[in-house]
Amino acid sequence: MARWLLQILIISSLHLFSLSNQQETRFVYENFTNLYLDKSAKVLPSGLLQLTTASEHQMGHAFYKKPIDFSSSGSLSFSTHFVCAMVPKPGVEGGHGIVFVVSPSMDFSHAETTRYLGVFNASTNESSSSRVLAVELDTIWNPDFKDINNNHVGIDVNSPLSVAIASASYYSNIKAKYESMDLLSGKPIQVWVDYEGTMLNVSIAPLEVQKPSRPLLSHPINISEIFPNRSRLFVGFSAATGTAISDQYILWWSFSTNRGSLQRLDIAKLPQVPHPKAPHKKLSPLVFILPVVLAVVVLGVLTGLYFRRRKKYSEVSEKWEKEFDAHRFSYKSLYKATKGFSKDEFLGKGGFGEVYRGDLPQGREVAVKRVSHNGDEGVKQFVAEVVSMSCLKHRNLVPFFGYCRRKRELLLVSEYMPNGSLDEHLFDDQKPVLSWPQRLVVVKGIASALCYLHTGADQVVLHRDVKASNIMLDAEFNGRLGDFGMARFHDHGGNAATTAAVGTVGYMAPELITMGASTGTDVYAFGVFMLEVTCGRRPVEPQLQVEKRHMIKWVCECWKKDSLLDATDPKLGGEYIPEEVEMVMKLGLLCSNIVPESRPTMEQVVLYLNKNLPLPDFSPYTLGIGTFAPVLVDASSLVVSSASWNWSAPSMSSSSTNYSPYACQPTDQPWGQTIDTKNSLHLVAEPEKPKVLSPAVKTATSPAEDPESNLSSLSSQR
Ligand SMILES: *[C@@H]1O[C@H](CO)[C@@H](O)[C@H](O)[C@H]1NC(C)=O
Numbered sequence: 001m002a003r004w005l006l007q008i009l010i011i012s013s014l015h016l017f018s019l020s021n022q023q024e025t026r027f028v029y030e031n032f033t034n035l036y037l038d039k040s041a042k043v044l045p046s047g048l049l050q051l052t053t054a055s056e057h058q059m060g061h062a063f064y065k066k067p068i069d070f071s072s073s074g075s076l077s078f079s080t081h082f083v084c085a086m087v088p089k090p091g092v093e094g095g096h097g098i099v100f101v102v103s104p105s106m107d108f109s110h111a112e113t114t115r116y117l118g119v120f121n122a123s124t125n126e127s128s129s130s131r132v133l134a135v136e137l138d139t140i141w142n143p144d145f146k147d148i149n150n151n152h153v154g155i156d157v158n159s160p161l162s163v164a165i166a167s168a169s170y171y172s173n174i175k176a177k178y179e180s181m182d183l184l185s186g187k188p189i190q191v192w193v194d195y196e197g198t199m200l201n202v203s204i205a206p207l208e209v210q211k212p213s214r215p216l217l218s219h220p221i222n223i224s225e226i227f228p229n230r231s232r233l234f235v236g237f238s239a240a241t242g243t244a245i246s247d248q249y250i251l252w253w254s255f256s257t258n259r260g261s262l263q264r265l266d267i268a269k270l271p272q273v274p275h276p277k278a279p280h281k282k283l284s285p286l287v288f289i290l291p292v293v294l295a296v297v298v299l300g301v302l303t304g305l306y307f308r309r310r311k312k313y314s315e316v317s318e319k320w321e322k323e324f325d326a327h328r329f330s331y332k333s334l335y336k337a338t339k340g341f342s343k344d345e346f347l348g349k350g351g352f353g354e355v356y357r358g359d360l361p362q363g364r365e366v367a368v369k370r371v372s373h374n375g376d377e378g379v380k381q382f383v384a385e386v387v388s389m390s391c392l393k394h395r396n397l398v399p400f401f402g403y404c405r406r407k408r409e410l411l412l413v414s415e416y417m418p419n420g421s422l423d424e425h426l427f428d429d430q431k432p433v434l435s436w437p438q439r440l441v442v443v444k445g446i447a448s449a450l451c452y453l454h455t456g457a458d459q460v461v462l463h464r465d466v467k468a469s470n471i472m473l474d475a476e477f478n479g480r481l482g483d484f485g486m487a488r489f490h491d492h493g494g495n496a497a498t499t500a501a502v503g504t505v506g507y508m509a510p511e512l513i514t515m516g517a518s519t520g521t522d523v524y525a526f527g528v529f530m531l532e533v534t535c536g537r538r539p540v541e542p543q544l545q546v547e548k549r550h551m552i553k554w555v556c557e558c559w560k561k562d563s564l565l566d567a568t569d570p571k572l573g574g575e576y577i578p579e580e581v582e583m584v585m586k587l588g589l590l591c592s593n594i595v596p597e598s599r600p601t602m603e604q605v606v607l608y609l610n611k612n613l614p615l616p617d618f619s620p621y622t623l624g625i626g627t628f629a630p631v632l633v634d635a636s637s638l639v640v641s642s643a644s645w646n647w648s649a650p651s652m653s654s655s656s657t658n659y660s661p662y663a664c665q666p667t668d669q670p671w672g673q674t675i676d677t678k679n680s681l682h683l684v685a686e687p688e689k690p691k692v693l694s695p696a697v698k699t700a701t702s703p704a705e706d707p708e709s710n711l712s713s714l715s716s717q718r
């Protein structure tokens with residue numbers, strides 16, 4: 001009991017106990033006091049034995065000061081168990097390794113660093129006088145020494161060339177197989193070296209693992225042969241670095257010449273292995289902040305791009321549009337087709353918006369009209385109407401393909417008409433003059449299209465805005481009617497700035513306000529259009545002399561003077577068949593008769609134009625012929641009246657010369673050139689009886705005036 005107590009006392013006070021009698025040497029190091037140390041080896045305050053610090057070309061040795069006397073023991077044997085750790089410097093290759101050494105001397109001044117591990121030197125080999133037994137944990141691959149890799153365990157006898165070598169691994173008693181280990185992990189590694197008889201066994205294992213039941217290396221060694229004539233041998237450790245460096249530590253060491261009495265390891269008592277964090281700490285602000293900043297920036301840019309893209313291509317789609325899916329284009333496809341609505345593809349600016357040319361996949365050339373609107377009111381009906389129009393097929397209609405909806409914007413896709421609109425050819429001096437036969441073809445074509453709309457389709461379709469700027473010319477200069485329902489849609493949208501609403505002054509039949517749109521009002525507009533094409537002038541031109549200002553009146557005056565051909569477009573240069581021109585002019589006057597009942601139907605118009613039917617008998621003095629009775633709106637009272645138009649001095653808004661050529665100022669009337677009666681449908685179930693919706697009258701103001709005031713009075717009216 002007393003002896004046992006004494007032992008405890010010795011262990012705890014000296015941290016070392018060595019029982020040396022004749023048979024047995026055993027000791028255990030916990031805090032490594034009283035060791036032989038040289039070179040870089042030192043004991044740290046925490047109780048760690050550090051063999052090398054993390055700097056280049058170092059070596060360190062630590063030996064148990066007293067030689068082990070093997071001669072006295074009957075059978076030569078020893079066992080040792082130690083815990084070591086090799087901690088590589090961050091960013092630097094780790095090396096070179098730790099060696100357990102059995103040597104007749106503690107003097108290793110001749111030894112070299114790096115691959116000689118502080119034990120051997122360049123000329124050391126088997127034949128030399130060096131006598132040493134070493135067990136190496138090598139973390140550098142030296143092909144010179146026939147190393148197998150940079151993570152191996154070897155038994156060296158007198159030479160760095162191992163007599164036995166194995167890749168670092170341990171036999172897992174549980175899994176019953178060898179598990180590989182990383183010597184340079186920086187984690188503590190247990191090592192057992194057992195010598196008995198003529199076998200030297202070496203095992204390694206992670207700290208938490210029991211001693212493997214099978215050694216990693218088992219090699220026959222006769223220590224008596226290695227150290228002849230020597231019975232007193234020193235045991236200890238060596239470690240070295242080169243350019244490959246690591247902190248190499250021994251944490252705990254137990255040794256005994258009697259395997260059975262080897263001190264057991266108490267893991268809880270092991271000191272902590274320091275891991276070099278200093279470089280990390282220095283880097284930390286950058287290492288942590290930089291990626292975060294980068295990530296934030298990248299994320300920001302990506303989300304920015306995403307939202308820009310989303311905004312760029314954003315569309316509006318509602319449930320009711322499901323049925324029109326086939327006619328719906330994605331904004332992205334239109335954006336790409338028009339090269340991002342580039343200037344190069346810009347075709348023109350109409351009253352409703354800008355028109356761009358575009359190339360869709362499969363070589364389809366389209367015209368895309370961007371119509372801006374202020375609200376969603378009326379959009380649904382308009383889309384429905386426009387889409388249903390796409391089933392109308394006639395060679396003199398502009399084929400409509402589909403649409404796309406965005407916030408406050410509607411895009412209408414139709415076939416591209418390479419020759420632009422008719423009014424450009426009539427009024428633009430840059431464009432070649434259309435010959436009379438070409439004009440007649442256009443007039444006949446549009447007549448046929450209107451006739452089809454009024455009678456040929458399942459339902460009566462009213463165009464409501466027949467005029468030269470709404471007639472397009474295809475590649476063969478055939479006239480094609482376009483822009484269905486645009487005017488009315490714009491009334492719903494409430495865009496007062498546009499000059500062309502339902503009907504355009506000069507083309508609007510006087511009864512439009514009171515009776516609403518009908519096939520008759522289309523015929524009236526067509527009559528004005530025919531005169532426009534023949535005379536090469538706009539219906540109302542305030543800058544002309546009083547007698548010429550108003551086209552219908554003037555043509556009629558010419559007829560009265562028996563010089564109808566005087567009204568012909570001077571650009572034609574007299575190259576026409578007089579009978580044809582006269583016939584078209586008279587038909588124009590007949591169609592623009594202010595008495596609706598006196599106008600022919602479109603079917604009759606087609607017959608007259610094709611000379612299948614002679615014109616009825618009428619003269620310039622016939623009632624309703626040659627009378628211009630524009631629709632007048634008194635903005636203050638919103639009382640609608642028909643009266644004769646008195647034109648004041650020319651006053652054209654320069655900004656609207658192209659597309660509001662009919663903006664003229666009456667002497668005693670407020671601005672009221674654009675009038676929309678909202679009371680008709682394009683599509684009505686019963687032919688010839690358009691359904692009348694809530695009639696309302698709207699005035700649109702010129703850009704010179706404040707549109708808001710009129711808008712508000714309009715909305716209050718509604
Ligand atoms: C080893 O040294 C450390 C620090 O000096 C000390 O805390 C510890 O108690 C020592 N261990 C033993 C077994 O004395």
Ligand SMILES: *[C@@H]1O[C@H](CO)[C@@H](O)[C@H](O)[C@H]1NC(C)=O
Binds near residue numbers: 123127
């Ligand atoms: C052993 O020594 C000889 C002579 O010094 C030398 O030539 C040979 O390379 C050495 N062998 C090893 C393995 O170091």
Ligand SMILES: *[C@@H]1O[C@H](CO)[C@@H](O)[C@H](O)[C@H]1NC(C)=O
Binds near residue numbers: 120121122124128
């Ligand atoms: C190498 O070591 C041996 C002893 O092991 C020594 O005799 C010899 O001088 C050493 N050679 C050099 C070059 O240091």
Ligand SMILES: *[C@@H]1O[C@H](CO)[C@@H](O)[C@H](O)[C@H]1NC(C)=O
Binds near residue numbers: 196201213218
């Ligand atoms: C060495 O290993 C062999 C094979 O595993 C075993 O038979 C022998 O007892 C071991 N010797 C020592 C000293 O551990």
Ligand SMILES: *[C@@H]1O[C@H](CO)[C@@H](O)[C@H](O)[C@H]1NC(C)=O
Binds near residue numbers: 197198222224225
């Ligand atoms: C070991 O070597 C010594 C000396 O060479 C020899 O006497 C002994 O028999 C050897 N032991 C064995 C087990 O071979």
Ligand SMILES: *[C@@H]1O[C@H](CO)[C@@H](O)[C@H](O)[C@H]1NC(C)=O
Binds near residue numbers: 228229
């Ligand atoms: C060992 O000692 C014997 C005599 O005691 C001697 O003959 C022999 O040469 C020595 N061997 C060595 C390697 O020193």
